[in-house]
Amino acid sequence: MTRRFALMIDPVAASEEREDFSGTFTAVDAAAPALSVGELSTQRGDGVFESIGVIDAHAQEVVPHLERLAHSARLCDLPVPHQEQWRQAVAVAAAECGEGEWVIKLILSRGVEHGPTPTAWVTAAPAADFSAVRVDGIRVVTLDRGYDLHVAERAPWLLLGAKTLSYAVNMAALREAHRRGADDAIFLSSDGFVLEAPTASLVLRVGERFVTPAPNGGILHGTTQLSVYEHLSARGFEVGYAEIPASDLVKADAAWLVSSVRLAAPITAVDGTALPVDAALTAELNQYLLSPRD
Known part of the structure; x- marks a missing residue:
């Protein structure tokens, strides 16, 4: 047992x-x-x-x-x-x-x-064994979350910034991603901006700059994303937050979904469009995330 x-x-x-x-x-x-x-x-x-x-x-x-x-x-x-x-x-x-x-x-x-x-x-x-996806990466599809980017300001009772036990929508999104032949999903706002994954934060690399969706619109501020940013900043990279149009996803030089247990999983394709993978940096990030952190 x-x-x-x-x-x-x-x-x-x-x-x-x-x-x-x-x-x-x-x-x-x-x-x-x-x-x-x-x-x-x-x-x-x-x-x-x-x-x-x-x-x-x-x-x-x-x-x-x-x-x-x-x-x-x-x-x-x-x-x-x-x-x-x-x-x-x-x-x-x-x-x-x-x-x-x-x-x-x-x-x-x-x-x-x-x-x-x-x-x-x-x-x-x-924990489940995520060693393979940390190397081989994941394919994602984009799914409409059903609300605009600023709904959390108008409707705080939706609890969009809380990590609640009500995970039925998140699990339904993962099942839909699997039905579409992907491994995971990225939520989009109804007005066309990138939000987050059902159980992970998104980090994009554009040149030498790293960006993640701004923690508004009910986006959960990821603890692993913050750790990744600490490591990248220490390495001299520029990191930041922004409202990211959905069209920018496939323009990224590399992208990852990061979370506390899966750690850093490189995204290999978005809605069927291949995305570059930075294998060396992915290995470096996961080595750092596997080291003791307080």
Whole structure:
């Protein structure tokens, strides 16, 4: 059986004054039932989550993930998670991971319907093997996300900047990409601008400059994209954010989808049009992303 580990967290026990959070989370059998049938995360997707990559028992970019979890919680009117409590829970989970690549998931939901407290837990499991796509690359198709670039400003209740458990649309987009003979998708706004992938951020190379869609329009600010930018900036490259027309995708000198577990996957084609692949830089990025990062 695949080794897994899970912690149930008591978010009510957290306080700004408390220093020892060891008693505020409890190890549970990851293979056993743990949630009530009234749990809103399973019924309605009413919650938020993060996925943290783990390399040889070292959890990557923990603080940025916790900050984004807190941001998502605020947007969803959930209790803001106490960072130190969750950081310690992540450390306990990471210690249970073996060698190689793992993934830790942080989940915070509204809890049982009409219940008094939210539900929170941390899980750890071996990650899928993405070594091939980091080398061979992926083909993508573009899909209309159904809203314009600035809808998040007009309709914050759509929660477009939150990483919520409501992932049905994202999974439907991946299935549609597979039906079209591709590996992944890139969402476009209805007014023709590039957004993001269902589970990853997009980075384009244009000459010696790297650009990613500006984190507006409900685009989730990617933790791995930020790490990639730190590395590229240290190497002397220019990095930035912009509103990118969809027509610019096939003009890029190289492009990647980057995420916490898959890391950097070079894009080999967009809607059937071949795209150049920078194999050397891709290998360099993945070597950096596989190194310990806090």
